[in-house]
Amino acid sequence: MGKDITHIHGYYSPDDLYGKIIDGLGKLGKDLSKITLDDLQPVDEFHIRGDTATKELIKLAEFTEDMHILDVGCGIGGSTRRLSHETGCRVTGIDLSDEYIDTAANLTELLNMQDKVNFEACSALGLPFEDNSFDGVWSLQMNMNIEDKLAWLKETYRVLKPGGRAIFYEVCGNKNTDLHFPVPWAQDSSMSFLLPQQSFREAISSAGFDIKVWNDKTDLAQKAFSGATKPVGEPSLPILGVYLLVGEDIQSKAYNLHLNLDEECVSLIETVAVKPA
Numbered sequence: 001m002g003k004d005i006t007h008i009h010g011y012y013s014p015d016d017l018y019g020k021i022i023d024g025l026g027k028l029g030k031d032l033s034k035i036t037l038d039d040l041q042p043v044d045e046f047h048i049r050g051d052t053a054t055k056e057l058i059k060l061a062e063f064t065e066d067m068h069i070l071d072v073g074c075g076i077g078g079s080t081r082r083l084s085h086e087t088g089c090r091v092t093g094i095d096l097s098d099e100y101i102d103t104a105a106n107l108t109e110l111l112n113m114q115d116k117v118n119f120e121a122c123s124a125l126g127l128p129f130e131d132n133s134f135d136g137v138w139s140l141q142m143n144m145n146i147e148d149k150l151a152w153l154k155e156t157y158r159v160l161k162p163g164g165r166a167i168f169y170e171v172c173g174n175k176n177t178d179l180h181f182p183v184p185w186a187q188d189s190s191m192s193f194l195l196p197q198q199s200f201r202e203a204i205s206s207a208g209f210d211i212k213v214w215n216d217k218t219d220l221a222q223k224a225f226s227g228a229t230k231p232v233g234e235p236s237l238p239i240l241g242v243y244l245l246v247g248e249d250i251q252s253k254a255y256n257l258h259l260n261l262d263e264e265c266v267s268l269i270e271t272v273a274v275k276p277a
């Protein structure tokens with residue numbers, strides 16, 4: 001039996017998330033019948049370097065229109081929709097959070113993309129799909145919450161077709177293990193499981209994948225968070241932001257991520273791993 005992950009599910013379970021986003025779009029003066037991917041970008045791309053990283057990963061992935069891709073740990077589906085929009089491929093997103101999945105589905109209907117993009121709530125450790133179901137896998141910054149990396153990677157491998165490419169854009173550990181908490185993916189250490197890059201590579205290979213690309217993106221992450229400052233007093237938050245997903249202490253989380261990057265506690269990688277044909 002798997003470990004209890006109720007606390008991780010609870011962390012990613014805000015109330016009425018879709019309602020709050022719609023409210024925010026209204027406050028920003030947006031016409032709901034003309035919402036674009038860019039309008040949602042401040043809130044729906046919950047990973048380091050947001051849509052800039054998503055666009056780089058789309059190029060790296062080389063997914064094409066005829067493909068059906070699985071987004072593992074899709075959040076509220078920002079990069080899921082962008083991937084489909086830019087390539088024409090069909091994408092199924094899964095996430096542990098029911099609230100995120102409901103929001104992802106509602107936002108996708110708002111953008112009228114439901115023919116190509118759909119969602120299902122489940123754990124990445126038990127995917128409700130047959131073996132060899134997907135042409136590609138896309139997984140952005142979810143591994144941090146997964147203790148049993150090999151179980152997750154094997155499950156991902158199982159549903160990917162032979163010859164298929166898996167894109168992982170992931171936070172790893174680094175030389176120092178004493179992280180500052182909270183961070184965007186975890187309120188405390190009970191939710192955060194980071195492997196140093198070399199161990200993460202070994203886990204991907206042990207699951208059966210061939211690693212074709214391995215890029216260390218830590219310097220870009222450091223630059224992205226270099227301006228994060230220690231919050232003082234009441235938080236000053238934008239109308240739309242990822243704080244709607246994980247709480248108003250987001251500025252402390254961003255500041256701690258900045259410290260963790262600069263003090264070599266965390267690193268960031270992108271990789272392309274292929275299931276042998």
Ligand SMILES: C[S@@+](CC[C@H](N)C(=O)[O-])C[C@H]1O[C@@H](n2cnc3c(N)ncnc32)[C@H](O)[C@@H]1O
Pocket residue numbers: 005008012044045046047072073074075076077078079094095096097100122123124125139140141142145146184185
């Ligand atoms: C930092 S967010 C990234 C979301 C999304 N990939 C993005 O880039 O916008 C991490 C996501 O992993 C999901 N997650 C954590 N543990 C999971 C699990 N066992 N199965 C599926 N999703 C999980 C969380 O619910 C959350 O949506």
